Amino acid sequence: MATAKGSTYSKNAIIEIFELLWRETDDSHGLTANEIIERLEEQHRSHGDDDYKAPSNRTVREQLYWLKDNPVLGRTVNRLDASEMPQLRKRCSDPKPGWYMEPYLSASEMRLLADSLMLSRLNEDTLGDLENKIAALSGGREGQPREASHIDAYEHYNNDFLHTIEGVDRAIHEGRVATLDEPSPRFPNGRAVRFQYCDYTLGGALEPRRWRDGNARWYTLDPYRLVYNTGRYYLVGYLHHKHYPTTKPHEENLICFLAERIRNLYVLDPAKVPVTYTLDRWRADGSLRADDQPSDPNDVLDPVEYVRQRPYLVTGAAVPITMVVRRGMLGTVYEWFDAPDVSESGKNDGDGNPLYRVVVRCPELAMLWWILQYSANGDVQILSPQSLRDRLYEAGCRLVRQYRPEHPESGSSQSHA
Secondary structure (H helix, E strand, O other): OOOOOOOOOHHHHHHHHHHHHHHHOEOOEOEOHHHHHHHHHHHHHHOOOOOOOOOOHHHHHHHHHHHHHOOEOOEOEEEEOHHHHHHHOOOOOOOEOEEEEOOOOOHHHHHHHHHHHHHOOOOHHHHHHHHHHHHHHHOOOOOOOOOOOOOOOOOOOOOOHHHHHHHHHHHHHOOOOOOOOOOOOOOOOOOOEEEEEEEEOOOOOEEEOEOOOOOEOOEEEEEEEEEEEOOEEEEEEEEOOOOOOOOOOOHHHEEEEEHHHEEEEEEOOOOOOOOOOOHHHEOOOOOEOOOOOOOOOOOOOOHHHHHHOOOOOOOOOOEEEEEEEEHHHHHHHHHHOOOOEEEEEEEEOOOOOEEEEEEEEEOHHHHHHHHHOOOOOOOEEEEEOHHHHHHHHHHHHHHHHHHOOOOHHHHHHHHOO
16 A cells, blocks of 8 residues: 655554554454554655654554444454463464454455365466455465465366356346435346357367357347356356247246356347346246246245256256165265255165165256266165156166177176186
8 A cells, every 4th residue: 555755644544554454463463553653664664755754652552442443344453462362372373462453254264265266267367366366355464374375277268257257247236226326226127148158179179159150159148147056157047039039938948058158248238138037937946937927926936946956957847856875875965966855765775774765856857867877886766757767767778788798708708807
């Protein structure tokens, strides 16, 4: 924070004191009034302000008490007494009495925010810049291990990622509610967005999808929410004209896009391209209300719940699915599904181990993919619906045909070698 040369006014010091506390203290390491004066003098000398005269000890203490009684930017200022040092040594090797500012983010909170950057396909420079901003926002004594550790960028990333997040946030939130300056909301229904959606080429580069004539495809969406699931960031919304311009609206148009594969996103003018369906037009189960049906605040789609019901982002209605699993699968069930209904089945497997009955809500196709990856050892079995059992049987038959050994006898002899 730059200060004009020769500045000796105590009224300027409170800002500098606030900055010192933010940058150099935490709830285990304080600064005394005399140490603050020394820091201020060092700071001004380093900027060539040799004529600077620091405020008196009394003035510094008065301003510290003012900051204590009047939190600025929500930051709490307090004082550590020498009597507190023995207790602090139980969690910190070198506590220090004095005035301090409580960190805005705890070490664990900052770690969660920094680690979340690993989900984003950003380039190396942008990742580093965001890490530094998180550390600066948190505050904390210089030299303490509060800085976020280095995170390597993905080899393949999308330079439009932050632009996408910003645009979606504007489309969903900007102008939705009245303010003092704008008594009437500008965009009460939100705004639609238009963007290109990319696939990876053979070399790993992102390239927009194209029509058969070679022109890039553009997607128009009513955005509802950005949701994280299974290591990816998804945009949930209603897709305008999913198949053809004359297609009638239907539930299949409720769709999820990977945010990291969106490029060239534009927020649209609602006067030209209005939102087709606001979120309250969707029921909690993902079905669309008829135009003549009123909205029900107790039965509205929750995009987060909608995504959590899907181990893979497959659209379509989530249906009740019943299965039995071995005990070792319970952890997997709870990790993949948000609110499974688990109970004892009263039955055991061939080895006498208990089996558990599990009921989840999930689209059949997503459950088909999920169950196939855990079927090798017979740890899970689908009981209902029968339609899913039939699809699993068909998938099993295809696998047998595709992977049946050409010479079963030779394959058998090799397995016993």
